[in-house]
Amino acid sequence: MAACPGCEPSKKNVGKADFVVALAGNANVGKSTIFNELTGVDQIIGNWPGKTVERAEALLQHKGYRIKVVDLPGIYSFSTFSMEEIVSRDFIAIEKPAAVVNVIDATTLERNLFFTMQLLELNAPLIIALNQADLLEKRGVYINTKKLEKMLGVPVVLTSAISGKGISELTDKIIEVVKAKKKVNNKVRYGKEIEDRIKKLEKHFSKIKSGYHKRWIAIKLLEGDSEIKKLIRSKKAVSMAKKFSNELTKIHGHDSTVVITAERYHIADRIARHVQSISPRKYNISDIIDKIALHPVLGYFILVGVIVGLLVWTFVVGFKISLYLSNWLAILEQLSPVVQGSFLTILWNGAFTGFVAGVTLVIPYVLPFYLFLAFLEDSGYLTRISFMLDRGMHKLGLHGKAIIPLLLGYGCNVPACFSCRVMETPKQKFVSAFLVTLIPCTARTVVILGLVAAFINIQWALALFAFDILLIILLGMLAFRVVPGESVGLIMEMPNYHLPSFKVIFKQTWTRTKSLIWIVFPIYIIGSAALQVFYAAGLLDPINNLLKPITVSWLMLPSVVGILLIFGIVRKEMTILMLAVLFGTTNFLTILTPVQMIVLSLVTMIYIPCLATIFALAKEFGWKRAWLITIIEIAVAILIGGLAARVLPVFF
Amino acid sequence: MVRGYIKMDIENEIPLTRLDENQKGEIAFIRGSQKIVKRLSDLGLIPMSEVLVMRKTMMRGPIEVYVKRTTLAIAHDIAENIFVKLKSNTKIKKN
Ligand SMILES: Nc1nc2c(ncn2[C@@H]2O[C@H](COP(=O)(O)OP(=O)(O)OP(=O)(O)O)[C@@H](O)[C@H]2O)c(=O)[nH]1
Numbered sequence: 001m002a003a004c005p006g007c008e009p010s011k012k013n014v015g016k017a018d019f020v021v022a023l024a025g026n027a028n029v030g031k032s033t034i035f036n037e038l039t040g041v042d043q044i045i046g047n048w049p050g051k052t053v054e055r056a057e058a059l060l061q062h063k064g065y066r067i068k069v070v071d072l073p074g075i076y077s078f079s080t081f082s083m084e085e086i087v088s089r090d091f092i093a094i095e096k097p098a099a100v101v102n103v104i105d106a107t108t109l110e111r112n113l114f115f116t117m118q119l120l121e122l123n124a125p126l127i128i129a130l131n132q133a134d135l136l137e138k139r140g141v142y143i144n145t146k147k148l149e150k151m152l153g154v155p156v157v158l159t160s161a162i163s164g165k166g167i168s169e170l171t172d173k174i175i176e177v178v179k180a181k182k183k184v185n186n187k188v189r190y191g192k193e194i195e196d197r198i199k200k201l202e203k204h205f206s207k208i209k210s211g212y213h214k215r216w217i218a219i220k221l222l223e224g225d226s227e228i229k230k231l232i233r234s235k236k237a238v239s240m241a242k243k244f245s246n247e248l249t250k251i252h253g254h255d256s257t258v259v260i261t262a263e264r265y266h267i268a269d270r271i272a273r274h275v276q277s278i279s280p281r282k283y284n285i286s287d288i289i290d291k292i293a294l295h296p297v298l299g300y301f302i303l304v305g306v307i308v309g310l311l312v313w314t315f316v317v318g319f320k321i322s323l324y325l326s327n328w329l330a331i332l333e334q335l336s337p338v339v340q341g342s343f344l345t346i347l348w349n350g351a352f353t354g355f356v357a358g359v360t361l362v363i364p365y366v367l368p369f370y371l372f373l374a375f376l377e378d379s380g381y382l383t384r385i386s387f388m389l390d391r392g393m394h395k396l397g398l399h400g401k402a403i404i405p406l407l408l409g410y411g412c413n414v415p416a417c418f419s420c421r422v423m424e425t426p427k428q429k430f431v432s433a434f435l436v437t438l439i440p441c442t443a444r445t446v447v448i449l450g451l452v453a454a455f456i457n458i459q460w461a462l463a464l465f466a467f468d469i470l471l472i473i474l475l476g477m478l479a480f481r482v483v484p485g486e487s488v489g490l491i492m493e494m495p496n497y498h499l500p501s502f503k504v505i506f507k508q509t510w511t512r513t514k515s516l517i518w519i520v521f522p523i524y525i526i527g528s529a530a531l532q533v534f535y536a537a538g539l540l541d542p543i544n545n546l547l548k549p550i551t552v553s554w555l556m557l558p559s560v561v562g563i564l565l566i567f568g569i570v571r572k573e574m575t576i577l578m579l580a581v582l583f584g585t586t587n588f589l590t591i592l593t594p595v596q597m598i599v600l601s602l603v604t605m606i607y608i609p610c611l612a613t614i615f616a617l618a619k620e621f622g623w624k625r626a627w628l629i630t631i632i633e634i635a636v637a638i639l640i641g642g643l644a645a646r647v648l649p650v651f652f
Numbered sequence: 653m654v655r656g657y658i659k660m661d662i663e664n665e666i667p668l669t670r671l672d673e674n675q676k677g678e679i680a681f682i683r684g685s686q687k688i689v690k691r692l693s694d695l696g697l698i699p700m701s702e703v704l705v706m707r708k709t710m711m712r713g714p715i716e717v718y719v720k721r722t723t724l725a726i727a728h729d730i731a732e733n734i735f736v737k738l739k740s741n742t743k744i745k746k747n
Contacts, residue, residue, distance in 0.1 A: 076694040081687045111696050111720045254681065254699055257690055262698040265720075278721075296710055387725045391713040399727060400714065424687075489727030490714050491691055496723075 017059060017068035019178055022092060024119065025103035026112055027074030028495055030131040032056075033161035034103055035071040036507075038171065055087065062171045070097065076111075077261070078118050080227045082424065092124050094211045098178045100124040101170065105132050106158070107139050109276055113268035116152065120186040123213040126154040127173050134160040140279030148275040153187045162501055186215070190263045193251060197222060197244040204237035222248065223257045286380075286496040293384050303388055306381070311410070314369040314442070315449065321364035329356050343533075350532030354525040357577045358517075365442040367513055369411045374508040378500035382407075383492060390490045396473065397480030398423065399490035402432045409439030412516055413609060417616040427485025430621055434479055434629055437609040437617070438472050440465065443572040447604045450576045451597040455589050464601060471606070475636070527570045531563075531578060540582075550638060555603065556645040557596050568604055570611050575604045595648045599641050607637030668726075668734040669715060671705045677736030678702055684733045692734065696720035703736060 023031045035041070039058035056071040072091060073084040080086055092100055102119055104112040119126055130143065149156045155173050159166030189195055201218040212228075220228040221241035229238055245256035252259045293299055376382050382404060390400030401422050409416035413436055420433040440448065453461035480487070534540055540563050544551070547562030555561070560582055568575040580586045588597065608630055609617065617626035665680040679701050682689050696719045697703065707716035712728040726734075 077690070079690055079694075081690060108720065108722050111722055114694070114696070252699075255686075255689065257686070258682075258693050258698065261690070261693040262700075265696065265698050265701070290707070294707060294709075294716075383725070387714055387716070390725070390727060391709075391711060394727075400725070488685075488688060489730045490725055491688070491695065491727070491730060492725045493695070494716065494723040494725050 017066045019065070019098035020068045020070060020095070021060075021099045021101060021174055021178075022070045022072055022097040023101050023103055024072045024088060024092065024115075025074060026076055026105065026115055028493065029074065029103050029105040029112065030159075030161045031071055031074060031103045033504075034101070034129060034131065034159065034167070034170070035069060037161055037164050037167045039069050055091065060171070063175060065175060067174065076115060078122070079223075079257075080225055084421075086227070089122065092119070093122055093213070093216070096211065098125065099127055099174050101127050101129050101174065103129045103131050106130040106143060107132055107135050107141060109141075109143065109272040110265070110269050113271055114265050117188060117264040117268055120152070120154075120188050121213070121216045121219055123184045123186055123216065125177055125182075125184050126152075127170070127177055128152070128154055128156040129159045129166070129170055130156055131159045131161055133158040133166065134163065139284075141276055142278075143276045145275075148271070151187075151271050151274060153185060162504070188267055190260070190267065193248065194222070194260065194263055197248070201237060201241055201244065204240060205232055205234045219260065223260050284496070289497050290384070293381070294387060299384075299388055303385060306376070306385075307407075310369070310372045310376070313372055314365055315445070317368040318365035318442075321367070322360050325364060326356070326360040329359060343536075346532045346536050347529050350529035351525045353532075353577075353581060354528030355521070357528065357573070358521050358525070362443065362446075362516070362573070363513070365446060366411060366516055367509065369442060370509040370512045371505065373407070373411065374505040374512075375500050378498075378504050378508070380495045380497040383494050386490070386492060387494065394489075395480075396431065396435070396476035397483075397487045398428055398432055398435075398476070399488075401490060401492055402428070402435075405432050405436050406439060409436040409441060410445075411442060411512070413437055413439065413441050413613040414616045415512065415515075417613060417620060420620070424488050425486050427483050428487055430485075430625065431476065431479045431483055433617060433620060435472050435476050437613055437629060437633065438468065438475065438606065440468055440605050441572070443610070444605050446573045447576050448601045450573075451588060451592075451601050455597060456594050460598060464598070464605065467602075468605060471636075471640075527567060527574060528577070528581070531567060531581065534563075535582070554638065554642045554645075555599055556642075557600060558591070561600060564600075565603070565607065568610075569608055572604055572610055575600065594652050595645065598648055599645045602644055603637045603641040605637075606640065607634050609633065665735040665737055668703065668705065668717070668731045668736050669708070669728060671736065671738075673705055673708055675738075676702060676704045677738055680735045680737050682734050684730065688730060692726075692730070695724055696722065697724075697734060703734075 023035055025031050035056065035058070038060045041056070041058040055073065058069055060067045060069050070091065072088045075082070075085045075088055078085055078089040091097070100119060102116050104116070106112075116126070116128065128148070130145065130148075136143065145156045145158060155177065157166055157170045157173050159170055161167070190198075198215060198218045201221055202214050205214075205217065212231075217228055217232065218241075221232065221237065222245055224241075224245055229241075232238055248256040248259045252262075254262070293302060376385075385407070386400035386403050388400075389403050393399050393402050396402075402420075404422055405416045405419045408419055416436045416439070417433045420429045420436065423429045423432050448461050448464050452464060540560075543566060544559045544562040547565070548559050551557050551561045551565070552559050560579075563582075564575045564578050567578050576588070579588065579591065583591050585591070592600065608614075614626050614630060617629060666677075668677065671677055679697055679699055681699065682692055682697065684692075701719060704718040705715060706718050706723065709715065714725045714727050715731050717724050717726060717731075
């Protein structure tokens, strides 16, 4: 899925390949599932549109060929309104893969063929994978693939990616198409009034470096595509296109873009009508579940139940695993937090404590969280959550889909930041990423639980979570006002529910956990080794003294917190880990008062996105904005922490 | 903001949000920024295509429609600008 430093499983170094094959198609049709089946790599799969945010590549070896397979993000057309669409069309048109596999959800042929029409316009060497073939019978759909092949002029293969059916036929077809090197011959033609204008336009630009197909450029000009207009140097062609567009608008009474879109759909509909027979839509299981799941009252009870269930499950199961693992590791070697001795002993001891902390603090909690989430994702319920919370999110200038990154954030902020790409406009992407960084990820939750829940009570820990949500709403409303740019409302496909497959869930969980281990473990091990060295070298006191005005005077915490917060930048749970290391005890009551514990947890929760998240933000929005978020959060945390230190004593 | 082409001469065209649940309409035209019009038409909401309102929600929440054999959730604000002609002869609800 997302590219965080070192946790990127999808862009494996592919090496030299004989040729490149791209997977393209609508969102949620099964591209990533086919990709995984083809290459054995684990791409994120889930039952909601828009998971694949970055193109993934991997190698497939078949019959002596080394084939690079590229999984493109799911899109519905090739306009210039979204990054995914531009990236995909440039990849197909300019990098010219030897074959493009158009993955189609066979149960919604019309809508998928609409995209096929556009691939044909691009003159891509197509192969059609009619996926989800296993569902056809259930939905009462029959498709005549031979007829479809004939009408489109491209090979069609029936596949059922989750069971792996049809995949080897697909591979054979790919090689066949690549080997044949036939000239692509797009047979699809639109209405006369459009075709005439395409022809006339085509005459007016000769050679274009871009690599786009001529017919495609003509169509895009008619649609008024601004990117293509920039590419075309012929002023004449552009003004002619404008005139033609206006004429089309006149004839049909709609914008020329709509006219051409409608025309594509007419052809797609016609083809679909010819090749498939459908029994009328029945009331299906999904409708019945939605009667309850989307019920105006009951639905919200279920929603709250599911989310609370997710968190409770995570920490109940997590605590059990954590306990088990730490007992087990304690047998291996007794934890001796601060050691004297040679440099190597110190280093080793630090590294080992770091490793133990990683194993006992992160894995146990992240694992069950991702497991439950994968279940929600694959079932299709995630999109229902978006639907129900849509209205509330409007207040933050966001819409229902933003709930997906926010929920993901409770696991780890890094992939959550990347998944903000499901939002449509730059403003909405940025605001949701900002809010994601305020979500307490498992690492921060461990701090809250390890300090507040363990030593005060669970109510105070829950109060912190509730406060965090309030803060997110508040800052979200503020950000909505302040951040420039446009916001658009929800337009989202609602997939049918399906019974989650265990294979998908386990693979998914493993992929996410694995990528997390990649960032967490090195930083943990290096970080705690470094701290031990710092400590032995007597460097801690100067740093703590430097931060005293904030930590001691304003936040009323012990001065040692200075170094904790510095290390917490690397990983948040370091704050309590280091506390234990420095004082040689895990009974924090001997070190901190209850109020100090709450203040420390609050500050840790808010004060900065961790290092990996800062990198993720910088990658998505540039360093300026990453710093902006960082600085704002430090300021807010210090402010709130100090206020809490003065108000909270009332309760104790 | 760039506006899509607006055609509003025919009388019995009403916003999608005025349909009842389980009522069908035929898309007449869509009002809104080019981006939204484009996105909706890509998803199959093109002139003359049939839509069925599957679910409406309270307090201007999103509505759920069935079009081209797929289900879409659409924000209320956007759905208000999708104009349809009534298909079945049921009465129009007064707002
Ligand atoms: N029944 C059935 N379900 C499938 C099949 N292939 C994929 N799915 C399911 O369809 C859903 C979407 O699959 P993905 O592979 O994530 O889809 P995608 O096209 O990569 O989606 P985006 O990344 O959002 O564009 C998942 O829940 C899969 O389990 C199939 O052949 N049959």
